[in-house]
Amino acid sequence: MIDEVFVDVKERMTKAVEAAREGFATVRTGRANPSLLQNVQVDYYGTPTPLSQLASVANQDARSLLITPYDKGAMKDIEQAIRDMPNLGANPSNDGNVIRVTLPELTEERRKEFVKIVKGRAEDARVAIRNVRRHGKDSLDALKSEVGEDEINRAEKELDSVTKQFIDQIDESLKHKEAELLEV
Structure with a gap:
């Protein structure tokens, strides 16, 4: 029973770490990266549609992306979604066949803003992990009558250890992203 709680807790904490890393990838650094546009939703015939379903996105060079729409009729909508x-x-600018997105050079002030955004996302992930921990602790407390207090106490210590491991993973990812953002 305790093992089932831990399997659920670890799975949910892993998802929180993955979500944080995906969130970090959407914050731009000095280089163009197709993952910057992964969360773009395009209003395609009245339906919000992910850009990845409407076009291919590729690096053209260090500061620009090349978007090739599958449907040329969606070009204006894609441009508008990127602008917004x-x-x-x-x-973005288009030549009738492809859309080119040239990213402006990052100023030091803009880099610091991005660091604040990333730190906020890291804190959101830490809160999510703590919420999973709290939920896991509640599940363990519910098992007290069936398993015994000593087993629950040991499991709670292990739960704290697992929580620390996952929070450390987020902190490590944050440190790498911060260094990447501040690199000139």
Whole structure:
């Protein structure tokens, strides 16, 4: 029974770490990366559709992305969705076949803003992990009558250890992303 609680807790904490890393990938650094546009939702015939379903995105060079729509009729909608995207600061242009997105050079002030955004996302992930821990602790407390207090106490210590491991993973990812953002 305790093992089932731990399997669930570890699975949910792993998802929180993965979500944090995906969130970090969407914050741009000095280089263009197709993952910057992974969360773009395009209003395609009245339906919010992920950009990845409407076009292919590739690096053209260090500061620009090349978007090739599968449906040329969606070009205006794709351009508008990219223009409306917060924290990107890019102005897309199209030549009738492809859309080019040139990312502006990052200033030191803008880099620091991005670091704040990433730190906020890291804190959200830590809160999610703590919530999973709390839920796991409640599940363990519910097993007290069936398993015994000593087993529950040992399991709670192990739960704290697992929680620390996952929070350390987020901190490590944050440290790498911060260094990447501040690199000139």
